[in-house]
Amino acid sequence: MSVKHSTQHKILDAAQTLFAETGFTDTSLRQITSMAEVNLASVNYHFGSKKELIQAVLQRYLVVLMPRLDQEFTRLLALQQPNSLSQVLSVFVKPLLELNKVHQNGARIFLQLLGRGYTDVQGHLRWFFNHNYGRVLDKLVLLVQQACPDLPPSELFWRLHFSLGTVVFTMASNEALAEIAEADFNEKVDIEGVILRLLPYLSAAIAAPVTTVTQLSHTAPALAIKGI
Amino acid sequence: MSVKHSTQHKILDAAQTLFAETGFTDTSLRQITSMAEVNLASVNYHFGSKKELIQAVLQRYLVVLMPRLDQEFTRLLALQQPNSLSQVLSVFVKPLLELNKVHQNGARIFLQLLGRGYTDVQGHLRWFFNHNYGRVLDKLVLLVQQACPDLPPSELFWRLHFSLGTVVFTMASNEALAEIAEADFNEKVDIEGVILRLLPYLSAAIAAPVTTVTQLSHTAPALAIKGI
């Protein structure tokens, strides 16, 4: 049935599954090597350290995804005339789903790992990510800015991070959510289904009218209270 | 300057800070007791275990917040006529900010802890939370349902979880975000500022028009591809 895999490959496969399920810190090398049916020492032999294994697991997807995204962003930027927000966000879909070619359920696993990466570890992953792929995401910011010219840059900054949170958290708790959805609403939701539900949600959110505090305090008199 | 605090109090204060910063698993009891300047054994003496300490840290805020939320939800539900979505979401603001009375920066710390709770630990916190406060949140679902009568229940389920992700992730990485915002846009953003920015974002997101797959595939031809 299954082809013969190298030790590295077996380690990466087991590691990504356990990392996505339990997080980086809560997954031990012993769990990984035991699931991969390889020797404990082989992780350090092939990857150097646990830290480098984590990065290798992510790299397998990033080296596929990021050039694809970069290409899409560049294409949209070249169109000169501004794209709609939903057009911009839609370019994520295909590259993300193509991660399923890298590995079965690759898209889901990658997004889960991304979520873990942003909440689990404090330093090295964020650095690793920004250092290697920061420029690609700058293009995304530019595209969204063109799509929402009325949005102040600082507001856009916050809303893009809100959106990152939406995606990342949803994927981190994806398993639990999908189970509840299936039990409560009898609907099976795969990663594509979740992404499709995210698009209109995020489009509306990012493009939401900017509400000033004065406007808000009409519907939210709570803000008038002092001293807290 | 500072009043004399009991050992329990000192442990809770140190624990909440470290938990919020580093997460539950990545914070050791030795770090906590060393910051609190108490003996290592006192955690187990006063709280029983690390698990129970985590719950105690959260309880300090939950026992204040949840009855307040419950009261607000009940009040809105009693109005009979449906409330607008932004009215519903606005009731979170005051109770959340009142957590600053529980402890300095209590609102921020609590939301950060909530974020950690949803991503760090797998089992016991989610159970603890749903078991104790599930009924309060059922009222919220009802209110949102009334505010958005056109939203199918399953869509509402997903969007509320998307929104939870937005809040929870934003708070978990709040420190980093606030730093960047201050450096890039020269604007100091406190927890109240973040909450105020979240409200219009979430209102628009939850109430976004429901897009069907057919509609979407016009702007996102990516979905037409097969085999992935």
Added chain:
DNA sequence: TTTAAATTCAAACGTACATTTCAAACATGC
């Protein structure tokens, strides 16, 4: 002041972890 309970303390316990070691097994080019 006496006494009993509550609290603190230093030390140790057992466990799990990432990493290292080094000999054995394996593969590969000559």
Added chain:
DNA sequence: GCATGTTTGAAATGTACGTTTGAATTTAAA
């Protein structure tokens, strides 16, 4: 087929963790 470099294996190392222990100390009631 031998020698060389690569990979695996079982075992050990050292560290950090949560928790337990039992004696010392403080607290507070009698």
